[in-house]
Amino acid sequence: xxxxxxxxxxxxxxxxxxxxxxxxxxxxxxxxxxxxxxxxxxxxxxxxxxxxxxxxxxxxxxxxxxxxxxxxxxxxxxxxxxxxxxxxxxxxxxxxxxxxxxxxxxxxxxxxxxxxxxxxxxxxxxxxxxxxxxxxxxxxxxxxxxxxxxxxxxxxxxxxxxxxxxxxxxxxxxxxxxxxxxxxxxxxxxxxxxxxxxxxxxxxxxxxxxxxxxxxxxxxxxxxxxxxxxxxxxxxxxxxxxxxxxxxxxxxxxxxxxxxxxxxxxxxxxxxxxxxxxxxxxxxxxxxxxxxxxxxxxxxxxxxxxxxxxxxxxxxxxxxxxxxxxxxxxxxxxxxxxxxxxxxxxxxxxxxxxxxxxxxxxxxxxxxxxxxxxxxxxxxxxxxxxxxxxxxxxxxxxxxxxxxxxxxxxxxxxxxxxxxxxxxxxxxxxxxxxxxxxxxxxxxxxxxxxxxxxxxxxxxxxxxxxxxxxxxxxxxxxxxxxxxxxxxxxxxxxxxxxxxxxxx
Amino acid sequence: xxxxxxxxxxxxxxxxxxxxxxxxxxxxxxxxxxxxxxxxxxxxxxxxxxxxxxxxxxxxxxxxxxxxxxxxxxxxxxxxxxxxxxxxxxxxxxxxxxxxxxxxxxxxxxxxxxxxxxxxxxxxxxxxxxxxxxxxxxxxxxxxxxxxxxxxxxxxxxxxxxxxxxxxxxxxxxxxxxxxxxxxxxxxxx
Numbered sequence: 222x223x224x225x226x227x228x229x230x231x232x233x234x235x236x237x238x239x240x241x242x243x244x245x246x247x248x249x250x251x252x253x254x255x256x257x258x259x260x261x262x263x264x265x266x267x268x269x270x271x272x273x274x275x276x277x278x279x280x281x282x283x284x285x286x287x288x289x290x291x292x293x294x295x296x297x298x299x300x301x302x303x304x305x306x307x308x309x310x311x312x313x314x315x316x317x318x319x320x321x322x323x324x325x326x327x328x329x330x331x332x333x334x335x336x337x338x339x340x341x342x343x344x345x346x347x348x349x350x351x352x353x354x355x356x357x358x359x360x361x362x363x364x365x366x367x368x369x370x371x372x373x374x375x376x377x378x379x380x381x382x383x384x385x386x387x388x389x390x391x392x393x394x395x396x397x398x399x400x401x402x403x404x405x406x407x408x409x410x411x412x413x414x415x416x417x418x419x420x421x422x423x424x425x426x427x428x429x430x431x432x433x434x435x436x437x438x439x440x441x442x443x444x445x446x447x448x449x450x451x452x453x454x455x456x457x458x459x460x461x462x463x464x465x466x467x468x469x470x471x472x473x474x475x476x477x478x479x480x481x482x483x484x485x486x487x488x489x490x491x492x493x494x495x496x497x498x499x500x501x502x503x504x505x506x507x508x509x510x511x512x513x514x515x516x517x518x519x520x521x522x523x524x525x526x527x528x529x530x531x532x533x534x535x536x537x538x539x540x541x542x543x544x545x546x547x548x549x550x551x552x553x554x555x556x557x558x559x560x561x562x563x564x565x566x567x568x569x570x571x572x573x574x575x576x577x578x579x580x581x582x583x584x585x586x587x588x589x590x591x592x593x594x595x596x597x598x599x600x601x602x603x604x605x606x607x608x609x610x611x612x613x614x615x616x617x618x619x620x621x622x623x624x625x626x627x628x629x630x631x632x633x634x635x636x637x638x639x640x641x642x643x644x645x646x647x648x649x650x651x652x653x654x655x656x657x658x659x660x661x662x663x664x665x666x667x668x669x670x671x672x673x674x675x676x677x678x679x680x681x682x683x684x685x686x687x688x689x690x691x692x693x694x695x696x697x698x699x700x701x702x703x704x705x706x707x708x709x710x711x712x713x714x715x716x717x718x719x720x721x722x723x724x725x
Numbered sequence: 726x727x728x729x730x731x732x733x734x735x736x737x738x739x740x741x742x743x744x745x746x747x748x749x750x751x752x753x754x755x756x757x758x759x760x761x762x763x764x765x766x767x768x769x770x771x772x773x774x775x776x777x778x779x780x781x782x783x784x785x786x787x788x789x790x791x792x793x794x795x796x797x798x799x800x801x802x803x804x805x806x807x808x809x810x811x812x813x814x815x816x817x818x819x820x821x822x823x824x825x826x827x828x829x830x831x832x833x834x835x836x837x838x839x840x841x842x843x844x845x846x847x848x849x850x851x852x853x854x855x856x857x858x859x860x861x862x863x864x865x866x867x868x869x870x871x872x873x874x875x876x877x878x879x880x881x882x883x884x885x886x887x888x889x890x891x892x893x894x895x896x897x898x899x900x901x902x903x904x905x906x907x908x909x910x911x912x913x914x915x
Binding site for chain 2 (some may be wrong): 437444669
């Protein structure tokens with residue numbers, strides 16, 4: 222184990238290709254994080270065409286690093302201008318913006334960037350510690366459980382993304398699984414839903430579907446909304462590098478809080494269904510509750526910046542665990558990442574622990590090294606990176622649409638994919654307009670093939686009795702409980718939980 | 726009409742989904758047993774879910790309408806933050822939100838943007854990427870993002886050249902050259 226662990230680090234650090242890609246990924250991830258209108262999920266979808274055909278490890282490191290450092294730069298606009306980019310950042314704004322208004326923007330930024338990086342590293346460590354603990358559990362899973370895990374994954378994402386109405390999320394998830402059945406049936410060779418269209422015989426292009434469901438609707442929405450996200454003055458926040466350094470030192474000064482909230486964030490990340498902002502809000506709440514002076518919070522307490530940042534970034538390490546070992550993405554961002562991993566030839570599941578352990582360790586190290594590079598970069602450039610907040614959304618739209626079209630074409634080299642792109646974009650925009658979730662679609666599409674294969678194997682091995690296996694019964698119980706709780710919540714909405722879902 | 730559309734918009738999506746599942750299950754019923762197994766396993770419960778959703782939509786229509794002043798995401802975040810810290814918290818600076826668009830203006834902008842998108846895709850299919858990209862970028866930047874001709878040309882052509890170098894030269898990807906462009910080039914080369 223130790224040999225694989227450090228061998229992976231050495232191989233990564235000595236590979237100019239992997240390290241070069243990691244540097245690019247950090248830079249792109251930080252830019253995307255601070256730029257309005259492009260979320261982490263969308264940035265991964267847009268990056269997929271560029272990693273197509275790349276080797277497994279450099280491609281996976283590139284995508285994971287980009288995804289992991291995304292949140293590190295997201296809080297800049299929250300602190301400098303009081304404009305939270307998403308739910309995670311809203312928690313940082315509570316104390317970050319008052320600090321900036323008091324003339325301590327540099328201190329708040331230094332603390333938040335360092336805390337974010339620290340959280341990312343602790344999250345990766347928690348993931349590493351969990352490997353030997355989880356190994357016997359993962360290896361005990363059979364095809365029966367993997368089929369049910371796919372259903373559980375869709376149910377969890379439908380639960381978080383569907384809001385008070387889980388059924389909409391389930392319908393969209395099943396739509397994804399249904400589209401995953403397009404193509405030649407592996408058992409009879411029948412071209413399902415493909416007719417004479419040869420380009421569909423290999424199945425629907427995952428890249429095209431993801432771009433159509435996420436990128437195009439987001440771009441149309443951004444174009445409709447127009448303008449930059451902020452109309453506030455660019456001179457709002459004062460800044461000095463001395464303060465920035467003082468802020469960096471706040472994290473070791475509050476190391477016990479940072480460590481606790483990082484672990485809380487990583488554990489929350491492991492639980493599919495606990496929304497992206499839950500970690501940040503839980504950790505913020507924890508910091509308030511455990512502080513001897515809770516009245517300082519909301520008025521510029523530095524602990525109020527450290528806690529949500531460590532928690533939200535540590536979540537990525539935790540979220541990687543169910544994604545890689547069970548094929549169940551813990552969030553919609555991880556779902557897109559999982560889709561990208563499948564395209565690179567990475568098959569999630571127990572084999573990750575047996576055949577692909579060096580890859581797992583490389584990904585853990587990528588989280589650690591990527592976060593260290595991101596902190597270093599951002600501490601130098603955060604002052605200027607903040608200006609990206611004022612980029613006009615309408616200016617970004619055409620460039621992203623061009624990348625989307627190129628991505629949809631390059632993925633398979635088929636012009637017909639452009640027609641699929643249009644068709645699914647219309648569906649995606651319809652879902653966006655009607656307030657339906659889109660994340661379960663990706664999970665369904667990604668897990669569809671795995672689910673079908675597992676179902677066939679389970680039926681061959683045990684027939685319908687596979688539903689009665691002890692682990693199967695546990696998973697079925699979880700699915701039923703999740704749906705039942707969602708229905709209960711729909712009838713008696715709990716304010717606290719609704720608030721935790723602020724922005725998905 | 727608008728209120729009617731709003732009232733039934735969620736049901737419309739459910740009906741679209743129901744239609745898709747019904748058609749796919751019907752098509753799958755003609756396949757051999759093993760091939761139709763998965764589409765049935767997924768499609769039939771999905772049809773039932775759609776029917777259940779339609780019933781829920783119908784029930785929701787009989788409920789009193791939600792208040793027009795229902796809290797925004799930011800207001801909900803503020804409420805959560807205030808609850809945690811025990812006093813009123815202001816999230817975000819004043820003047821950070823864009824003015825709300827009227828429904829008519831929203832639909833107008835949506836149609837324009839869809840027009841650009843569909844025109845761009847049609848342009849690629851007919852004339853190829855390297856003709857459609859600069860035309861799309863320049864026209865969008867000039868007429869939609871409202872930048873000057875010089876900036877639009879500089880950004881549009883510059884980005885097109887950069888993408889050409891990355892994809893055609895760097896990644897050695899042969900992109901679609903367009904049916905009309907290929908036809909014309911074939912004729913000219915004869």
